[in-house]
Amino acid sequence: MSTFQMAPDGIDLRKVPFKTLNNGCKMPAIGLGTFGSDHVSAEDVAKVVGEALRLGYRYIDCAACYGNEPEVGAELKKALDGGLPREELFVLSKVWNDCHAPEKLIEACKKSIRDLQVGYLDCYLIHWPFPNYHAPHCDVNSRNPESRPYIHEEFMASWRAMEGLVKEGLVKSIGVSNVTIPKLELILRDAEIRPAVNEMELHPTMQQGRLFQYCLDHGVQPIGYSPIGSPARPERDRTPEDICDIEMPEVVSVARAHGVHPAVICVKWAFQRGQVPIPFTTKAKNALGNLKAVTEDPLTIEEMEILASCERNCRLIKGQVFLWPGAESWLDLWDVNGTIPGWTGYSK
């Protein structure tokens, strides 16, 4: 047992379930998101990380592009100095789109390790399968003329660098994010070290049933991002058709039956379905509520069915800013016709 001071209302760690990844590593079945959606300061995100660690969170979902790894790292360091054993933590980070070139990727990983002050990463992801950079805080119409569609050979060059990070001991597990079945098929075919996780958008109105099942069938653990439907997401990720999960009558009525906020029901549904949710919050009270969502008062089979019926294929993080010249719409990023636009074949 660590000497780390838990908050008096924190969760008994033995109650927080784990997932075992395809390489035998264990990851907590819930994490804390750290994307401030362009409006929560790095200091405020870091403050919640510190509080969440004391409440019993052990998986912190980070990324270089969130612009707050040094501040989050200071909180991780405080916890480690305060007696939290490093092996209890599960720290995940992601390489940003402007660092896909192998040498840059390795440097980016080392920088995240330095900024987060954790010695090694438990998991490192390629944040998007496109090397298409957009500036922070850009708007929805922003396009980079150098953007390109998915090029599998280039992705695999980045993946070889990811595999090298594991071999060097800088990273325990590696994974992907924002990929589709056609892309994952190619990656699984060619990877020497298979992705352990896929971080994907998952909430009651965006269930991605086929991709979710494909991941499970191939030993890739789904991590569900924006599990509450990201109600405070940046302006560039909002369109008039978007549905608000926490206002869905089904979600609200289940929440009423459990006497909790609809956000907590989204987290319960995610956990019970089998993805690892990573809710973000600015408030310790909500962080605690979300953690308790996986340790007490589960949803019934009937309630899980009600929530399953909320599927609307409502993608919130459409990724318009990653589009390349000639792309028709953001749907091109998601291989909606079952093929990868512009990709015709690949010789190993």
Ligand SMILES: NC(=O)c1ccc[n+]([C@@H]2O[C@H](COP(=O)([O-])OP(=O)(O)OC[C@H]3O[C@@H](n4cnc5c(N)ncnc54)[C@H](OP(=O)(O)O)[C@@H]3O)[C@@H](O)[C@H]2O)c1
């Ligand atoms: N891989 C990727 O490309 C990708 C993309 C997007 C997100 N992510 C990751 O996923 C994480 C979570 O997604 P997200 O930040 O988009 O949104 P989210 O977790 O779906 O929603 C966060 C919002 O929900 C509210 N909330 C949280 N818990 C609540 C509770 N118990 N009661 C009431 N309201 C609650 C928060 O408000 P309060 O602050 O008021 O609590 C906040 O506005 C990110 O932080 C990031 O780590 C990854």
